[in-house]
Amino acid sequence: MPEKISASLLAAIEATDRNHADKKTFDTLVLLDDASTREYLDRLHEIDERDPDAFFDREAVLANIRRLAACNNRDLLRFLASGSDGPAPAPVRSYWINNAVQARLTRRMIDIVKRRWDVVRLELLDSPDAKAFLPAIASDAKSAGRCDIDAAVPQNASRIGAEALWRRGINGEGVIVAVVDTQVNRSHPDLADRMSPDPGGGAPHGDECACDGNDLSADTYHGTLSAGLIAGDGKSGLKTGLAPGAMMMSVGIGLPETTAWCGYQHALLRGADVVAQSVSWAPDLKKTPHRFHPRYAAWRRACEVIMAARVPHACSIKTSADEARREKSPQAIPFNIPAPANAPPPWRHPAQRLVGGRSSAMACGAADQDGRLIPESGMGPASWSERPFEDYPFDPPSKNGLIKPDVCSYARGACSCSNQFPEKEPAYLPHGGASAATSYLGGCLALLVSACRSARRPVLPSRLQQALEATAAPLVGQKRMKQDQYGAGLINVEAAYDYGRERRWW
Numbered sequence: 001m002p003e004k005i006s007a008s009l010l011a012a013i014e015a016t017d018r019n020h021a022d023k024k025t026f027d028t029l030v031l032l033d034d035a036s037t038r039e040y041l042d043r044l045h046e047i048d049e050r051d052p053d054a055f056f057d058r059e060a061v062l063a064n065i066r067r068l069a070a071c072n073n074r075d076l077l078r079f080l081a082s083g084s085d086g087p088a089p090a091p092v093r094s095y096w097i098n099n100a101v102q103a104r105l106t107r108r109m110i111d112i113v114k115r116r117w118d119v120v121r122l123e124l125l126d127s128p129d130a131k132a133f134l135p136a137i138a139s140d141a142k143s144a145g146r147c148d149i150d151a152a153v154p155q156n157a158s159r160i161g162a163e164a165l166w167r168r169g170i171n172g173e174g175v176i177v178a179v180v181d182t183q184v185n186r187s188h189p190d191l192a193d194r195m196s197p198d199p200g201g202g203a204p205h206g207d208e209c210a211c212d213g214n215d216l217s218a219d220t221y222h223g224t225l226s227a228g229l230i231a232g233d234g235k236s237g238l239k240t241g242l243a244p245g246a247m248m249m250s251v252g253i254g255l256p257e258t259t260a261w262c263g264y265q266h267a268l269l270r271g272a273d274v275v276a277q278s279v280s281w282a283p284d285l286k287k288t289p290h291r292f293h294p295r296y297a298a299w300r301r302a303c304e305v306i307m308a309a310r311v312p313h314a315c316s317i318k319t320s321a322d323e324a325r326r327e328k329s330p331q332a333i334p335f336n337i338p339a340p341a342n343a344p345p346p347w348r349h350p351a352q353r354l355v356g357g358r359s360s361a362m363a364c365g366a367a368d369q370d371g372r373l374i375p376e377s378g379m380g381p382a383s384w385s386e387r388p389f390e391d392y393p394f395d396p397p398s399k400n401g402l403i404k405p406d407v408c409s410y411a412r413g414a415c416s417c418s419n420q421f422p423e424k425e426p427a428y429l430p431h432g433g434a435s436a437a438t439s440y441l442g443g444c445l446a447l448l449v450s451a452c453r454s455a456r457r458p459v460l461p462s463r464l465q466q467a468l469e470a471t472a473a474p475l476v477g478q479k480r481m482k483q484d485q486y487g488a489g490l491i492n493v494e495a496a497y498d499y500g501r502e503r504r505w506w
Contacts, residue, residue: 004114008293009124013107025104027125029258029295031388032076033118034099037068044308045358052460058309062268065305069096075118076101095258097265098301102258120388121297127255128284128292156410159369160440161494162242165447170497172243172446174453177230178267179442180260180277182223184250185419190232190240190427191224196247220419223250225431226278228417229439230446236427240416242443242493243450246274257281257295257339264302268309273449273459275306275313275360276442278435280338283330293330294339300389303343303359312449312461313360314441315341317378317405318434334383334394337363337404342382344392345406347462349469351482352403356384356391362445362465363404365487366411366437372476373485374411376433380404380484405487407468408475409437409444444468444493451497451506463505464496471495 005013009026016024044061047054073094080092080103092103102125105113114122157163165171176196186195231248232240249272251263260277267275281299284292306313317337341363344356366377381401383394394401416431416439418424431439445464452459469482472489482488500506 004119004121005110006121006123006293008126009110009122012124013110016107023106025106026110028103028105028110029123029125029298030076030101030103030113030119031121031123031297031301032072032099032101033120034068034072034301036072037065037099040064040068041304041308048310048460048462052458052463056310056458061308065308066096069094069099072099072118073101076113076116079116093258095261095265095298097261097268097305098298100298100301123295123298125256125258125295126292127257128281155369156414156440157239157242159410160242160444161492161497162443162447164494165497166244170447170451170454172231172241172246172443172450175243175246175273175446175449176249176271177243177246177274177276177442177446178249178251178263178272179223179227179230180251180253180263180267180275181226181279182219182221183252184227184248185220185224185417185421186250187423188224188228188417188419188421188427189235190238190417191227191248193235194227194231194233194241194244194246194248196249222279222435223252224419225416225429226276226435226439226442228428229414229431229436230276230443232417236421238415238428240414240428242440243446246443246446246450253279257298261298261302264306268306268311272311274442274445275311276439276445277314277340278316278438280316280318280341282338283335296339296342296384297386297388299339300343300359300384303340303361304357306360307346307358307461310459310461311360312346312445312459312464313340313362314438314445315343315361315363316434316438317341317363317365318376333379334381334401336379337382338378341378342402342404344384344402345465346460347465347469349403349406349482349488351480353400354392354402356402357389358462360461362441362461363406363487364434364438364441365405365408365485366434367408367475367490368412369410370476371473371490373408374433377408377411377437377485378405378434403482403484403487405485406465406482407441407472407487407491408489409440409491411437414440441491444491444496447493448496448500448506451500455506457504457506460505463500467496467500467505468493471499
């Protein structure tokens with residue numbers, strides 16, 4: 001039987017003093033068997049393929065997924081709560097988005113739980129190094145270049161084709177974008193009217209999830225920059241957002257991956273039409289026996305549910321191309337693409353040789369205005385070769401993994417909203433890197449969803465992705481229609497709109 005315990009959890013257990021092994025607890029993520037959920041998701045995918053115009057009830061789909069997850073984890077939760085092998089572990093929390101249970105378990109409990117038939121895998125739930133994670137998401141502005149605050153509309157909005165769609169009456173109106181990031185400065189005049197009156201207050205806390213420690217949700221720097229590029233409406237003089245008519249839901253997250261999964265649950269239940277996520281999780285570079293490593297299987301399961309809800313999902317691939325080329329680096333290919341961007345996209349491009357599962361993750365690379373990739377743009381391919389996902393193995397030359405990124409956008413010359421305005425000047429700050437590129441993709445997805453709504457046509461993420469990829473412009477050095485490092489090229493949302501309109505997708 002394949003080993004159910006992850007290498008990082010094994011390393012943490014082995015590093016424990018045996019004299020205290022029975023008392024030491026480990027924050028553990030238990031992935032449960034999800035055969036029933038997978039069967040349901042497969043049926044939904046078949047319906048989407050066979051009859052995309054069939055009636056779609058998102059609330060019913062999510063209710064069914066939650067019910068199946070509750071059935072899947074009921075026995076384990078009862079066992080853990082019973083304290084049959086000592087005191088009941090606490091806290092115990094379940095996630096329906098990826099059919100997982102979180103609990104602090106002793107070594108003995110881990111040994112018992114791994115023997116259960118309904119348990120697929122046990123992972124150590126640690127967090128990335130804050131000293132590495134926080135500077136990484138804050139460094140984008142440093143690589144942004146000049147912020148052109150003299151123009152009424154930034155040049156990138158014209159380059160990407162958004163300004164042309166505004167003139168055609170498409171500006172994102174009627175669409176809610178979940179900004180899965182740090183929190184957003186709701187007082188900025190360009191964002192104040194764009195924030196959705198969400199009943200949950202915009203943060204995935206309370207009954208959905210409690211962010212335990214390492215909380216980034218109170219910070220507003222990165223989240224405000226991301227939100228401004230999606231839907232900043234220009235009330236202070238500069239229309240920074242690609243979809244200035246869209247509404248936004250601020251989903252504040254923390255360092256632990258679980259806070260993002262809570263955020264997904266929060267966003268889906270409260271009506272988000274698009275998920276824009278400019279933060280991601282990559283393996284730590286520090287050399288320790290149990291360095292942080294993303295829970296890839298849990299991320300992919302979550303992305304499968306997002307796709308089942310027909311919600312397009314923009315993901316960042318911010319890492320280091322230098323690390324991708326270092327043979328022994330934890331971020332070397334095929335692990336240079338961070339989670340969740342390394343999950344499969346909703347549409348399989350003909351260039352993708354291996355045929356496997358699909359999910360929501362549209363990974364966005366980053367380029368400058370000359371169409372050249374920047375150093376912070378992650379390098380594919382990604383690999384899926386461990387249970388429960390073994391459909392995109394990387395073992396050249398016969399097995400080439402999963403092409404990543406999927407598309408690219410601009411990472412230089414972006415202006416966005418300041419997290420300190422109006423208390424402090426200026427109203428706008430430069431933004432850049434893969435975070436800016438991903439926010440631009442999120443804005444493009446909002447525009448295309450708005451087009452679907454206006455035409456009273458169904459929103460299918462696979463169609464949105466196909467339209468963006470089929471009309472993307474080749475990058476400098478790109479040799480194929482879609483290839484690792486480059487994806488399909490630089491997106492142009494007006495061209496994508498025309499492509500879909502010809503096919504009556506919107």
